[in-house]
Structures are given as structure tokens and as C-alpha cells.
Amino acid sequence: MSVLKRQYPLMILAGVLLLLPLVLPNNYYYDIAIRMAINAIIVLGLNLLIGFAGQISLGHAGFVGVGAYASAILPSQFGWHPLLAMGAGAAIASTIAAIVARPIFRLKGHYLAMATLGLGIIIAIVIKNEAAYTGGPDGMPVAPLGLMGFEISGEKQWYWVLAAILLFSFWAARNLIDSPFGRALRALHGSEVASQVMGVDVVRYKVTIFVLSAFFASLMGSVTAHYIGFVTPNIADFFHSIELMTMVVVGGMASIYGSLIGAVLLTALPQALSTFEGWETVAFGSILILCMIFMPKGLVPTLAARFGRNGQEDR
């Protein structure tokens, strides 16, 4: 396969992102597109963990919360530069992930689900309770993100920033999957024992991917905080974790295109349902159940298996 042909998907995504502003009628739609991109980037990282490494995280919103609040607190109360704060948030999230992951990944099955769930809830509770720093349940404002004297503001500017980050993440994720690291990940999803026998350091790979996904979640938490200009503890709560996981599952576990599709569909859904209070939750739940029963592999892999050339390229 030629180098050019291999990059087709990247070019298609770039094309879509370039042309999209032509059809976006107003700032409301820009806003939705931006939220889709933010979710897509988090979901790409989470999917590496759930889909490729076969590990489930029920507390990913906790990491998003760490990033968001680092960007909210450090610049306004300690005078840090926003970029430095963003980096610090990501570093804190990665460190927490690494500390928790080491002992947990020696265990199997439900244990990571339990541990991440506990971790996510603890982070959410800390954010709600430390009102002196975080503003408590009411949330707090976030200073705008300035880069070298230039301040990112307005939906249109943010759109291009996120389009660039999304494109980069997509490219990075695709490359990662086809690297030796990615092959090792897929191998240990297939059979941990077999990959261990072949010399894959199972625990190390799982820890690395978990830390990586926490890192990205935190970065996007910071971006969300700066974009919206305000954070509330909801960003770190259990329901947000479930939303993120739903995006992975509906789009397709272990599918990079699936991550994008899942994020786009499930970001649009609450907008469509927001007038029916309560039904939003019911719809989310039903989609999860139906999706797991009828296409446990998710939308993209199921459709690809039915219509596409089966094999390598449909990942």
C-alpha cells in the first residue's frame, strides 16, 4: 500500500473539517461541532483502553475534571500561565492514573471497573467539597486561553483549534495502532496469556495506555474549561463517565472511525432530546442496551463487516 493511499482517511477527515464551516449556519452549530470534536478526542483515547486493551474505565470523567479544574484554579488563584496549568493538570491526571493502575492491572475482570469507578467518584466529591478553591457545586469561571498575546475567543476560532487537535489525535491514534505498541495491545486483548508467552509485558502496556488516555482526557478537560469559560462539578461526575463510555461502545470498540461516529452521534442526541426532560436518560440507557444486544461490536465494525471489505482497513 502506498504511503499516499494509507493517508486517505486522514485527508478525508481534513476535508470534512475544512468544508464543514461552509454549511454551519450559525454559532449554535459551531458550538455543537466543537463539543463533538472535544468528545471525539477523549473517546479516541478511551477507545484505545476499552477497545484495544480490553479494559473498562468507569471514571474517565474524573480525569476530564482534573484537567478542567487545573485550568480553572491555577491561573486565577496562583497566577500560572494557562498552558502551564493545562500541562500540570495533565501531569496530575497521568500520575493519579499511574499510581492506581499499577496494582490494579495485576488483577483481572471487574476490578479495574471498580477501581476507576471509585476513583472518579472520589475526584468528583473532592471538587464539590473544596469550595474555597473550586467554588463547590456552583462551579467557577475560567480565564480565557491566551497564546503569545493572542487570545482564543469565539466559536469560529475555537473550531479551528479543535479541528487541528482532532486531526492530530486521529493521525496519532492510527499510527499508534499500527506500531509494535498497538500490535501488542491488540494481542493482549485477544489473549493475555498468549501475549505474555510471546514476551509482551502485559501490565506495562496496560498501564501505559491507561495513563495515555487519562492524559488526553485531562487535556480536553482543560480545553473544555477554557472554551466554555466556566466549570461545574458535573464535568467530573459518574454520568459523564458513562456518556463517554457509551460513545466508545456505540461507535465501536477497537474502531478509530467508530470513536468519531460515536462521539458525533451521542453529542448530537442530547441536543435533540433536551426538550424532553428525563427521556434523555431513558434514551441513553436504551441505546446502550440495544446496541450491546444487537451489535456488541458497535456501529462501525458491524456495518463494516456487513458491507465493507473485511479486514485490516476497516479498523
Added chain:
Amino acid sequence: MFSQFLQFLFSGITVGATYALAALGFTLIYNASNVINFAQGEFIMLGGMLAFYFMQSGLSLPLALLLAIAIPAVVGVLFEKLAIEPARDAEVVTLIIITIGASLVIRGLIQIWLGKGAHSYPAFSGSEPIQIGGATLLPQSLWVLGITALVVVALWYFFSRTLAGKAILATSCNPLAAQLVGINTQWVLLVSFALSAALGAIGGVLLTPITLTSYDVGIMLGLKGFVAVVVGGLGSGLGAVVGGLLVGIIEAMAAGYISSAYKDAIPFILILFILFFMPRGIFGAQVTERV
């Protein structure tokens, strides 16, 4: 000083009993199907909310309670039939996600039907506190403890003395072997889900006069029941009961002596500790995995 300790102990045991019932529900379903049912907490909420609804619509206390326990049991059966059975051979992750989906559906429907407000109903036998050693104990707490104890004894009898109970135990040991000796494992699954939903609902019905209920209490209660399971050791019935009481007591003590704001965080800090240092819990079996 001592009276204060006693006070915390009373409130800890009362909530702990509810966690124990939820934990028993988790254990039942886990043993029968290897599924961790994240919708368990919704059955606690369902019990409380339905009891409130029936009492408000004028039914007598016993009838309202009976319905509030029977209906969640039916919901449990439907849940198994409609959501778990069609995905029987799926991976663990898939099944966990299905139960999370079910919990969202139940919670959403109750929110639409009964609204977002917090509800309660009068305690079963007055609310005149009883004085013991300087601490006060609500009569409703005695109901919680008494009925939980009854339920635990009944469950013990069911599993160790009756054919149906032993069939369930056999299925949890080895489904295929159970099927070969003529046990209807399909039936076992249904009974486990019904029973576990009813256990959760009993907890909800008993606790609501003390703590109030609303459409969203299920998550926290369920998760704490789940912590109790992990503390006691996944799959152990005795562990579930001890774990539940322990989580309740530790939570109450920490709220009283350390910080009430962090009360809800305590069980989850506990779960991380347990997973780090004794991942099989207090009563969990040692298992060696075959490859």
C-alpha cells in the same frame, strides 16, 4: 463520649443493613450469571419510590409495601428476559454496560413519572426515639435491622435446606454440570434476578422513612452496596452481609469523627485500599484461573 460513639454505631448499622441487602443482591446475580449488576441500586430506589407512591394514593401500609417489593421483582425478571438473556454469551464488559443501560432506563422512567422531588413516608411504628446509653435509636432502625436479620436467615435456609436453593448454588458452581443433572438453569437465572431485585427493594422500603428517597438515590446506594461486596469478597454471601455492615459503620464513624462532607467518599477510598492490599476481600475464595 461513649454515647456519641454509640450514636454513630447505630446510624452506621442501620444504613449498613441496607448496604448488606444490596450486596446480597449483587452476590446472588454474580453467582448465578457472573454479571455485576450495576442496576442493583435502582431496585433500592424503586422500592422506596413505589412505596411512597402507593401510600400517597391511599393504600394501606402492608399492601403498599408488598406491592413496592413485588413490582421491582417483576422488573428484575423483565430485565433478565429482555436485556441479559439476549446477550448471554457476551463479554464481561458488554454485560456490565447492559446493566448500566438498564439502570439509566429505570431511573429516567421514574424521574418522568414521579418527578425530581425528594419523598418520604411515616415510619412504620411511630418516630419516638428510644434512649439507649445516652444515644437515641429510631424505632424504624429496629425495623431495618429486624427485617434484614429475618431476610438473611430466610436466605440461609433457602440456600442450605431447600432443593430450589441448592439448584441455584449448583448452577453458580458449574452451569454446565448443573444442566446435566437436570437443573433448569434458565429458571435459576430468572429467580436470581427476581430475588435480588426484591432484596434491593426491601432495603429501599425500610430505609426511606429515615433517609428520604428520590429518583437519583439509586446510584450512590447501589455503588456502596457494591463496595460492600468487594470488601466482603466477590461471591460470598456471608461476606456481603459483613461487608455491608462494615461499610455502613466505617462511613458513619468517618462522617462523625473526620468529616461529614467526605462521608460519601469514604466507601470509595475503602474500595481502593481493599483492591490494593487484599483484592479478594475478607471472605473471598482463592481462585486459580485455568487457561
